[in-house]
Amino acid sequence: MRHALILSLAAVLLSCLWLPPARAVDSEPPFSNPQLQQRYENLIHEFRCLVCFDESIANSDADLAADFRRQVHQMVAQGKSDRQIKDFMADRYGDFVLYQPPVQPNTWLLWGGPFLLLLIALVALAFILRRRAHMDTVDGEEGS
Amino acid sequence: MKRSLLYLLPIVVLAGLIGFFWRGLYLNPRILPSPLIGKSVPVFSLPELRHPEDPITQQSLMGHVSLVNVWGTWCYACREEQQTLMAFARQNVVPIYGWDYKDDRQAALAWLSQRGDPYAAVAFDANGDAAINWGVYGAPETFLIDAHGIIRYKYIGPLTLDVIQHDLLPRIQALRHEGT
Numbered sequence: 001m002r003h004a005l006i007l008s009l010a011a012v013l014l015s016c017l018w019l020p021p022a023r024a025v026d027s028e029p030p031f032s033n034p035q036l037q038q039r040y041e042n043l044i045h046e047f048r049c050l051v052c053f054d055e056s057i058a059n060s061d062a063d064l065a066a067d068f069r070r071q072v073h074q075m076v077a078q079g080k081s082d083r084q085i086k087d088f089m090a091d092r093y094g095d096f097v098l099y100q101p102p103v104q105p106n107t108w109l110l111w112g113g114p115f116l117l118l119l120i121a122l123v124a125l126a127f128i129l130r131r132r133a134h135m136d137t138v139d140g141e142e143g144s
Numbered sequence: 145m146k147r148s149l150l151y152l153l154p155i156v157v158l159a160g161l162i163g164f165f166w167r168g169l170y171l172n173p174r175i176l177p178s179p180l181i182g183k184s185v186p187v188f189s190l191p192e193l194r195h196p197e198d199p200i201t202q203q204s205l206m207g208h209v210s211l212v213n214v215w216g217t218w219c220y221a222c223r224e225e226q227q228t229l230m231a232f233a234r235q236n237v238v239p240i241y242g243w244d245y246k247d248d249r250q251a252a253l254a255w256l257s258q259r260g261d262p263y264a265a266v267a268f269d270a271n272g273d274a275a276i277n278w279g280v281y282g283a284p285e286t287f288l289i290d291a292h293g294i295i296r297y298k299y300i301g302p303l304t305l306d307v308i309q310h311d312l313l314p315r316i317q318a319l320r321h322e323g324t
Contacts, residue, residue, distance in 0.1 A: 050281040053173070053174075063272075064272075064281055067246075067271070067272050067273070067276065068276075071273070071276055090179070091179060092276060092277060092278070092279040093179070093281065094177060094178070096176055
């Protein structure tokens with residue numbers, strides 16, 4: 001009884017791990033060159049579907065996502081580099097279409113923010129530790 | 145003294161965050177600023193909806209201030225907007241060019257004959273590929289083009305008389321001024 005429970009739990013957990021990536025929405029014909037196909041698949045995960053938000057064009061079944069996939073597919077077939085394809089989309093739709101925004105003055109805070117917070121936390125920690133050590137010695141002196 | 149300042153810090157940080165999020169409440173994340181403002185109209189060549197033998201190109205937009213209005217028969221908001229466009233077209237302020245986006249020709253022709261046709265010409269973009277160069281991601285969208293074929297303003301969403309009055313007309317006047 002107990003084994004069955006553990007087994008079924010394990011099965012549920014494993015099935016979560018083994019969910020195949022959702023690719024059913026893409027109707028572009030696969031490239032015969034596996035390298036191009038791989039680049040195409042990586043690229044479509046890099047662009048935001050602007051009408052569905054929080055979904056890449058790889059995962060969205062919106063019309064616009066299909067148009068974007070067609071565009072990316074064409075450009076990969078034309079031999080454009082990843083950089084050129086990303087620039088093409090960002091020139092027309094803005095950096096927001098890229099899931100990974102470029103590092104530039106207006107995104108410094110976005111990229112550096114977590115490190116800035118970490119720095120503030122470390123400084124605060126050092127401050128508190130030093131004060132505590134100081135208080136301990138003061139307590140110790142009082143105790144003796 | 146120093147101590148009380150330290151206690152104030154969380155309140156200051158909280159006030160900052162409240163201000164930040166308060167502003168965020170009134171921003172619409174669905175309206176994206178276009179990076180094409182200030183740039184030339186993209187090169188394109190599309191058949192005219194009613195006269196497919198006459199292509200419309202970026203050259204058609206040269207020499208006068210104009211509006212390019214992206215619409216489609218599948219677009220519900222465009223129905224409402226159509227009435228506004230008809231009223232605006234009657235004032236003869238600037239020519240309105242239509243961009244029939246991801247549509248069916250017969251459906252589009254029927255739409256115009258039933259609801260009225262405010263357009264000087266309509267570019268027919270059946271699969272929406274040409275619209276990608278304009279950064280179009282939905283309908284309706286409206287571009288204001290100056291006499292040199294430069295995109296000067298983009299409005300996302302259905303135009304209303306209020307939007308035309310407050311957002312478009314002052315800009316059109318300013319462009320006219322620039323031109324003379």
